[in-house]
Amino acid sequence: MFNKRIKIKELLQQDPDSYREAEQVTVMGWVRTFRNNQFIALNDGSTNTNLQVVATLGMFDESLLKRITTSASLKITGTVVPSVGKGQRLEVKAETIEILGDSDAEAYPLQPKKHSLEFLREKAHLRFRTNTFGSVFRVRHALAFAVHKFFNEKGFVYLHTPIITASDAEGAGEMFRVTTLPFESTPKNEDGSVNFKEDFFGKSTNLTVSGQLEGELGATAFGEIYTFGPTFRAENSNTARHLAEFWMIEPEMAFYDLEDNANLAEEFIRYIIRYVLENNREDLDFLAQRLADEEKQLSQDKRSEMGLIEKLEFVLNNDFQRLSYTEAIDILKDSNHNKKKKFQYPITGWGMDLQSEHERYLVEKHFKKPVILMNYPASIKAFYMRINEDGKTVAAMDILAPGIGEIVGGSQREERLDVLLEKMEKMGISEEELWWYLDTRRFGTVPHAGFGLGFERMIQFVTGMSNIRDVIAFPRTPKSAEF
Numbered sequence: 001m002f003n004k005r006i007k008i009k010e011l012l013q014q015d016p017d018s019y020r021e022a023e024q025v026t027v028m029g030w031v032r033t034f035r036n037n038q039f040i041a042l043n044d045g046s047t048n049t050n051l052q053v054v055a056t057l058g059m060f061d062e063s064l065l066k067r068i069t070t071s072a073s074l075k076i077t078g079t080v081v082p083s084v085g086k087g088q089r090l091e092v093k094a095e096t097i098e099i100l101g102d103s104d105a106e107a108y109p110l111q112p113k114k115h116s117l118e119f120l121r122e123k124a125h126l127r128f129r130t131n132t133f134g135s136v137f138r139v140r141h142a143l144a145f146a147v148h149k150f151f152n153e154k155g156f157v158y159l160h161t162p163i164i165t166a167s168d169a170e171g172a173g174e175m176f177r178v179t180t181l182p183f184e185s186t187p188k189n190e191d192g193s194v195n196f197k198e199d200f201f202g203k204s205t206n207l208t209v210s211g212q213l214e215g216e217l218g219a220t221a222f223g224e225i226y227t228f229g230p231t232f233r234a235e236n237s238n239t240a241r242h243l244a245e246f247w248m249i250e251p252e253m254a255f256y257d258l259e260d261n262a263n264l265a266e267e268f269i270r271y272i273i274r275y276v277l278e279n280n281r282e283d284l285d286f287l288a289q290r291l292a293d294e295e296k297q298l299s300q301d302k303r304s305e306m307g308l309i310e311k312l313e314f315v316l317n318n319d320f321q322r323l324s325y326t327e328a329i330d331i332l333k334d335s336n337h338n339k340k341k342k343f344q345y346p347i348t349g350w351g352m353d354l355q356s357e358h359e360r361y362l363v364e365k366h367f368k369k370p371v372i373l374m375n376y377p378a379s380i381k382a383f384y385m386r387i388n389e390d391g392k393t394v395a396a397m398d399i400l401a402p403g404i405g406e407i408v409g410g411s412q413r414e415e416r417l418d419v420l421l422e423k424m425e426k427m428g429i430s431e432e433e434l435w436w437y438l439d440t441r442r443f444g445t446v447p448h449a450g451f452g453l454g455f456e457r458m459i460q461f462v463t464g465m466s467n468i469r470d471v472i473a474f475p476r477t478p479k480s481a482e483f
Contacts (some may be wrong), residue, residue: 009046018028135283146275161211175206207232221250252450261449291464410451
C-alpha cells in the first residue's frame with residue numbers, strides 16, 4: 001500500500017534511537033545521486049534535504065542497480081539506523097528496492113550540477129525538482145496559506161470574483177479579449193465595427209485585470225471581503241517584473257478610510273512574512289545562502305545591504321515610513337541622484353508618475369525601509385479613487401518594498417455618487433456599462449477602501465528571486481506560453 005510510506009521530512013525530524021531494531025519504514029522518492037553503487041540520495045519534495053539510503057554491496061542484483069539513475073523513482077523498504085556520515089543523524093538501510101519509474105540518465109536534462117535560471121525556465125516542467133525551485137514553491141504555498149489564514153482570522157469573506165468581465169477596472173485598456181467569433185470571418189456592423197451580439201456573451205468581454213469592482217459589491221454587503229485569484233494584463237513588457245498572468249490579493253472593506261487601509265496592509269504584510277519565517281525557515285535559509293552566493297558576483301555597490309533573513313526580520317521589527325506623494329517628489333527632486341542625472345527618468349516635478357527607479361530610491365537609499373506613499377495627483381490615478389478636499393489629489397496609497405518597488409496599490413474609494421459620475425464623465429467611462437457598480441452608491445453608500453497586492457512580487461520579496469518568472473510555476477509573458 002502506497003499510503004504506508006513516511007515522508008522524508010517527517011522521517012529526518014525523528015530520533016533514530018526511537019526506532020526499534022529491525023523496525024521497517026517505507027520511503028518513496030526520486031534519486032538525486034547514486035554513489036559507489038551503494039549510497040542513494042533520495043528526495044520526495046517534502047524538503048530539500050535528501051535521505052541517504054544504503055544499498056549494502058552484494059545484496060542487490062546488478063541489473064537493478066543499473067536502473068538507479070538520476071530522477072528514477074523508487075520505493076524502498078528498510079530499517080532506520082544512526083548515520084555515521086556527516087550532515088545527517090539517520091539513514092535507511094535498504095532491504096527491498098523497487099523501481100517505480102525509470103529515468104534515462106543520458107537524456108534527463110537536469111544533471112546533478114548547477115544550472116542557470118534562464119536554462120531552468122526552458123525546463124519549467126522539471127525545474128520543481130531542483131533545490132532552488134523546491135524552496136521557492138514551498139514558500140509560495142506557505143504564503144498563500146497565510147493569506148487565507150490572516151483574512152479568515154479577521155472575519156473577512158473570501159469572494160470569488162469573475163475571471164471573464166466586460167469592465168476594465170484599471171482603465172488602461174491592456175486586456176485580453178475573450179471571444180468565440182471566427183477570426184477569418186468576424187461579423188461586422190454597418191460602420192465596420194465588430195458585431196459582438198453574435199459573440200458568446202453578446203458583448204465585448206475580456207480576461208480581468210482586477211476583481212476590485214466586483215469586490216466592492218461584496219464589501220457593501222458583508223463589510224469585509226477579499227479576493228485571491230488570477231488576473232491578466234496584455235502589457236507588452238518583457239521585464240523581470242512583469243507577467244501577463246499573475247495572482248492578486250484584493251481586500252475591500254466597508255467603513256474604512258485611507259489610514260485604516262494602510263494599517264491593514266502593513267499588518268497583513270507583516271503577518272504573512274512572520275508565518276513563513278516561523279514555518280519555512282529551512283527553505284528561507286537555503287534561499288538566503290543562494291542569494292548571498294549570487295551577490296558575490298556583483299560589484300559592491302550593487303549588493304544588498306542586508307541578507308534575506310535580515311531584511312525580512314527588519315520589515316517585521318520596523319514601522320513602515322509614511323509620507324505624501326508631494327513630500328516624495330520634494331525628496332527626489334533635491335536628491336544628489338537627481339542632481340547628478342542618475343535617474344533614467346528625470347524628476348520633472350509635481351504631477352509626474354513615479355517610476356520603479358524613483359520608488360526604489362526612496363526605499364533603498366533614502367529611508368532604507370518599506371515606504372507607504374499617500375495622496376497622489378488625481379490625474380495619474382484611476383476613476384474610482386476618492387478626491388481629497390484639496391480637489392487635486394486622491395486618497396491613494398502605494399506600499400514600496402526594497403528590491404522591487406511597488407508591492408501594494410490601494411485607495412479609499414469614491415463613495416459620493418455625484419463626484420464619481422463627474423469623474424467618469426471626464427475620463428470617458430460609460431455610466432451605462434457600470435450601472436451595477438453605481439448602484440452601491442445609490443443604495444446605502446458608505447466610506448470604503450481596499451488594496452491589491454501582487455502575489456508574485458510578494459514572493460519575490462520573500463524569496464530574494466530577482467526575476468518574477470521564477471516565482472510562478474509556468475510564466476506567461478509576451479511571445480511565450482509554454483507548458
